[in-house]
Amino acid sequence: MEEESCEVRSEENKALTDKNKKRKLKTPDQVKALEKFYNEHKYPSEELKLQFAEKIGLTEKQVSGWFCHRRLKDKKRDEACANGRQDRSSAIMQDRGSGLKQDSCGSTKQGDYRYVDPREVESHRLYGNDHQALDANYGHISHYSGMDDSSSESSSALQDSHFLQSEVPCDAESSRYLAQNGIIFPPNAKGVGNRGYGRPSGYLKVKGEVENAAITAVKRQLGRHYREDGPPLGVEFQPLPPGAFEVPATNPAHESYFIGDHLSQSPDINGVHRQASLIPRYEAYNPKMTSPDSYVDRMNFRSMDSSDQEKYSHHKLKQKSSLPNYGQPFTGRNSPLDLNDDSTGETSVYHTSRKHGMKSKHGSEEMRAASVSNHSALLYGGKISSGSAEPWLDDNDHITSKVVRRREQFEPKSSNLIHRASETFDTEDMALSKWVTKKEKSAAERRIMKEHSDVVRMNVSPTSDIRVEKRGRDEFSQLDHAPKTSVPGLPTWTNHAKGGPPEIPSSFSEDETGNGHSPMIWFLH
């Protein structure tokens, strides 16, 4: 009898198995798209879900289920954050200024769903009030962005957590986000983050303290140079003037990167190659899709419509959110980055936690590509990625073009960036000559910043992110690489990473370089 039941059960299982075959892992592209879409739509409508599902080669049911679990995941993270927050020293939060509650994982409890019910947002979206809702959200955010320097940090974190908390809201993904924001766990921190999802609780404190001190010092030095009348410093990315990238990338320092134990080509280039190599894999993986990349590529050529602009605004918001990261142990994603992306940022997870082995068949590669994408997107003020009608797929966008351009961007024009930090350029077509005339002013600022360059000069070149990651993995044993990749014309910071306290630069640089939207970049260049 029992045997019979077992048989029945077995048949049931078999039927179930036949029905479902095997559980299919979603491709990294799908996951990224889902994450991105999730950041935009916590509660998408059925239509949206269906649309999105088709686009990424899933069923509406799968998307619904994924969203359900994703929300659950967020919720659990929030709970974990709430529990863990109490264990953390309040001193870490001292420099928050705004008084907002901010836990070390960057999840601002005040911001998490506090101001805008995601469902409400969704309903606004669905019923044609997208912009109003968004405006309300962003307006709220802008309100905080307009705060003074101290509050801008935490408030931006609030923004991040508000919109991006799904990405990296809390401890559950603190490692991911920390990496994304510049915190690389000491590679010897076994048992802490060696699995990529470990919780370096102690490290958060170190980061927070270090960052607070550094940021406070920088702000103190900046004084009124710290923009208060506009977007957070270094957060609004204006495109470089025409011809800014025309200088060929000939510096060998940018030709090679130390990635892990390998001296490789620019990660950007790697990203291109790797990404390209992924396409057939995913197609094989999920024959249903032609490849998310293909879709993304198609989407890249769409012109930006109003919805895109909305998403572009969102993208810019993410950038704005980056600033406070220096005052926060970490905040919501990446973005992208997710994504971001972090997004975005997930690269570091694989680089650091899944580390040397790089056993992840697709994760590390994919995430690296995503990182590349995020870098570029952010460096370009999000406008590149915003060009896609489906921003949730943008992580894969323009990889080829962006990586190349990104590489160029870091070349000799780094000094351009500080101009943007100190001055609000209203137009994208700001002539080169115009900001050259203000060179003097920026030079003065540079002098000011020079005093603090020890803290931040890790962020000099695009290679710094790689170097920092390397440091994180190899217990800063590879710091000698830093000078090797220094950029001529950027004399001051090339070699400081080696001598300075490792924690400080690392805590800054990953965020900046990893996301490409660090305000410190503006300060120091």
Add this chain to the structure above:
DNA sequence: TTGTGTTTTATTGCCTCC
């Protein structure tokens, strides 16, 4: 290579809202 732990995916039942 294997065991273990974690994460992700799929399913199901219950609850709430319209």
Add this chain to the structure above:
DNA sequence: GGAGGCAATAAAACACAA
């Protein structure tokens, strides 16, 4: 009552250490 979401659960996939 139906739709949608949440929560619990199981199982596959994965990463890592021994």
